[in-house]
Amino acid sequence: AQKRHNVEQLLTRIDSGDAAAGNWLGQIDNLTSGLPERHCGEVLWQLAERYHRAGKSEAAAEAFELLMARYPRHPLADSAAMWLIQYYASSEVAWRNRKATAYTVQLVAATSQREDAAQASAATTDKDGAPLEVIDRSQTGGLAGVAQHETAQPSMTAAQRTGRVLAVTRQIERMRPTLFADPRIQFPLAAAQRRATHSAPNRPLTEGIPLNIHGIWSAAAAAEEWLKDGKGPAPKRVLSVVTAPEKPKLDGRLDDRLWQSAKSASLAGVAIDGSELPAVAAIAFDDEFLYVALSCKKAPAVDYSASREPRPHDSDLSQLDHVSLLLDVDRDYASWWQLSIDHCGRPAASCFGDPTWNPQWFIAAAGDQDWWTVEAAIPLAEFGPNPPKVRDVWAAQIQRVIPRHGVQAFSHPAAVNIRPDGLGLLVFE
Numbered sequence: 169a170q171k172r173h174n175v176e177q178l179l180t181r182i183d184s185g186d187a188a189a190g191n192w193l194g195q196i197d198n199l200t201s202g203l204p205e206r207h208c209g210e211v212l213w214q215l216a217e218r219y220h221r222a223g224k225s226e227a228a229a230e231a232f233e234l235l236m237a238r239y240p241r242h243p244l245a246d247s248a249a250m251w252l253i254q255y256y257a258s259s260e261v262a263w264r265n266r267k268a269t270a271y272t273v274q275l276v277a278a279t280s281q282r283e284d285a286a287q288a289s290a291a292t293t294d295k296d297g298a299p300l301e302v303i304d305r306s307q308t309g310g311l312a313g314v315a316q317h318e319t320a321q322p323s324m325t326a327a328q329r330t331g332r333v334l335a336v337t338r339q340i341e342r343m344r345p346t347l348f349a350d351p352r353i354q355f356p357l358a359a360a361q362r363r364a365t366h367s368a369p370n371r372p373l374t375e376g377i378p379l380n381i382h383g384i385w386s387a388a389a390a391a392e393e394w395l396k397d398g399k400g401p402a403p404k405r406v407l408s409v410v411t412a413p414e415k416p417k418l419d420g421r422l423d424d425r426l427w428q429s430a431k432s433a434s435l436a437g438v439a440i441d442g443s444e445l446p447a448v449a450a451i452a453f454d455d456e457f458l459y460v461a462l463s464c465k466k467a468p469a470v471d472y473s474a475s476r477e478p479r480p481h482d483s484d485l486s487q488l489d490h491v492s493l494l495l496d497v498d499r500d501y502a503s504w505w506q507l508s509i510d511h512c513g514r515p516a517a518s519c520f521g522d523p524t525w526n527p528q529w530f531i532a533a534a535g536d537q538d539w540w541t542v543e544a545a546i547p548l549a550e551f552g553p554n555p556p557k558v559r560d561v562w563a564a565q566i567q568r569v570i571p572r573h574g575v576q577a578f579s580h581p582a583a584v585n586i587r588p589d590g591l592g593l594l595v596f597e
Contacts, residue, residue, distance in 0.1 A: 175199055175211055182218040193231055209235055209242035216248070223524030225265065229255055236339075246347050249340055255520065256332040257356035258503035259363070260496075263552050264519045265324070326363055333360040351385035352502060352588070359500035369498060370560050372396050384581070384589050388501055388563075391593060395561060405579040405592040407433045407566075411558070412452040412459060418543045420513075420534030422461050426452055430461070435491075435568050437576035447576050449491070449566045453596060455555060457545040462491050462509070464540055467570045472540065475512050481526045483514040489570050490516075491542070494586065496563035497552055501588045504563075505551060509533075511540035556596045563591040 178192065178199065192199065193215065200208040216231035232248040239245060255261055324332075337357050341348040358373040367375075372392040381389035390403035408431040416424035427450060435447040447464040466472050470489050490510040496503070503520040505527075513533030519525035529546040548555040556562070565586065566578035575582055579592030 171202060172207060176214075179211075179214055179218050182215075182222050182224075193227060193234070196234065205239055206242065209239040209244055212238075213244045213248065216251075220522060223522055225255070225261065225520075225522060236336075240343070246344065249336055249344075249347070250350070250352055252336050253333055253340075253353050254356045254500070254502040256329045256336070257360040257500055258520055259359070259369070259498040259500075259552065260503050260505055261520050262324075262326065262329055264522070264525055267549075330360050330364045333357060351381050351388070354381065355385075355388065356500040356502045359498045363498075369554075370395075373499065385501075388589060388591070392499070402593065405433075407431065407449075407451065407564070407578060407592065407594055409451045409453055409458075409556075409594050409596045411597065412454045412457075415454065415457070416459060416543060416545075418530055418532040418545060420532040420541050420543050422463060422541055422543065426459065427461050432461075433566065433578050435464075435566060435576035435578055436580065437568075437574055437582065445570065445573065445576070447491070447568050449578060451594065453548065453556065456548060458548055458551070460493060460542075460544040460546070462542040464489065464491065464511075464568060466511075466535075466538055466540060467573050470571060470573070472511050472535075475514070479512070479514045482516050482523050483510070485510050485514065485516050487571050488514075489540070489568070491566065491568045494565040494567070494591065495551060495594075496591060499561070499563040501563060501591060504591075506586075507544075507546065509542050509544060511535065511542075513542060558596055560596045562594045562596075564594045565591045 182192075196212065196215070200211050203211070212231050212235040216228040216235070219225070219228035219231060229252060232252050235242065235248045236245050236252070333356070337348065337353065340353065347353065355373065362369075362371060362373060372395040374389065374392040375396070387403045394400070394403055410430050412426045413429065414424075414426065416426045430450040430452045432448045432450040435449060445465050445467050447462070449463075450461045452459045467489060472489070485508055488510040490508050492506055492508040495505045495507075497505075505525075506518045507527070507529065508516040509531060511533060513531040515529070515531060517523070517525055517527055517529075527546060527550040529544060529550070532543045534541050564578075565582070567582055567586070568576040569584055570576070575584055577590065579590055581587045581590040583590075
C-alpha cells in the first residue's frame with residue numbers, strides 16, 4: 169500500500185508539469201518493483217493517461233505499448249490497444265504533432281450596446297499569464313493583421329503511423345477477434361488504410377475496404393456508402409457548409425450577409441423540465457477560416473452573468489451553458505478537434521482528448537436577457553495541411569450542454585460524454 173501511495177504521488181507530478189516526469193517511463197521497473205502484475209498494469213495505464221492529458225502523447229503511446237507487451241492479458245490491455253489504434257490512425261493527431269502553434273486567441277464579449285466599450289477592454293491572458301490584445305469591435309471589420317507563430321515539431325511520418333496501426337491490429341486480430349470487429353477499431357483502421365494507399369481524404373472508407381458494421385454504428389457505415397454517389401436520403405443528418413461571400417464582422421450579433429445565406433441546423437433535444445430551449449447553429453468557410461454562428465435561448469435557473477475576469481484558453485465550462493463543435497476531418501469516428509464556447513465567449517479546446525491543444529481562434533459573444541449568441545472564426549490551417557474543398561465531407565457534431573437541463577445536438581444519439589456513433593456530416597458547398 170505504501171508503494172502504491174508513493175507511485176500515486178509521483179504520478180500527480182505529471183499533472184503539475186514537472187519536467188522530470190517525462191523520464192519516469194524508463195524507471196517503470198523501479199516504480200513497480202514488488203507490486204502484483206495487476207497493479208503494475210494499472211500504474212502503466214495511469215502513467216499513460218497522465219502523459220496524454222499533459223500533452224505528452226508520444227510518451228503516452230509508449231506506456232500503452234509497454235502495457236500491452238508486458239501484460240497482454242491485463243483487463244486494461246484491450247483499452248490500451250484501442251487507444252493506440254485510434255491514436256496512430258488519427259489525421260488530427262498527426263497534424264497536431266507536426267504543428268506547434270503559440271496561443272494568441274482574441275475574444276470579444278458584449279451583452280448590450282451599452283457594455284461594448286467595457287467588454288472590449290477586458291483583458292485575456294495567454295498560457296503564461298501575460299495579457300493579450302482584445303479586438304475592438306468598433307475598429308475591426310475583418311481578421312487582418314493577426315500574428316501567428318509556428319515552429320516545426322519532429323513527428324512520425326504517415327507511413328510510420330500506418331505501420332503502427334497495422335502492427336497493433338494484426339496482434340488484436342490474432343489474439344482477440346471479437347475486439348478486432350469493434351467499430352471503434354474498424355473505422356480508424358479503414359481510415360489508416362485509405363491514407364496508406366494515398367487515396368483522396370474524401371474517398372469513402374468502404375471503397376475496397378468492407379466495413380461489416382451492424383447495430384448502432386450501421387448508420388456511419390451506410391453514410392460511407394452514401395458518399396459514393398449521394399443518391400437517396402442521407403443515413404446521417406447533414407449540414408451544408410456554404411462558401412462565405414465575404415468575411416463577417418465578429419461582433420456576436422449575427423447580422424452579417426453571410427449568416428443570411430448560410431444554412432442553419434437546429435440542435436434537437438428535450439430539456440429535463442420540458443421547457444422549450446431552441447438553439448441554432450450555422451457554419452461557413454472561405455479559403456482561410458471556418459466560421460461558426462450560434463444562437464441559444466437562455467435556460468431558467470442557469471447563471472448567465474457577464475464576466476470581467478480574464479478568460480484563459482481552457483476554461484472549465486462543465487457547469488456553464490456551452491456549445492461544443494467536434495470536427496472529425498478523416499471520418500474515423502474516433503478522434504476529432506473539439507472547440508467549446510460558453511455564453512461569455514470563454515473557450516476550451518482539445519484534440520483527441522488532449523487539452524493542451526491551443527488553437528488560434530477568434531470569438532465574439534453578445535445577447536440579451538433571453539438569448540445568447542456567438543460568432544467564431546477558426547483558421548483552417550489548425551485542422552490540417554490542406555483546407556477543405558467544395559464537396560469535401562467531415563464527420564461532425566454540434567452539441568449544447570445545459571447544466572441541470574439536458575443535452576441538445578445537431579445529430580443523434582448524443583450524450584454529455586460524446587457518442588462517436590452519433591456524429592453527423594458536414595458537406596462543404
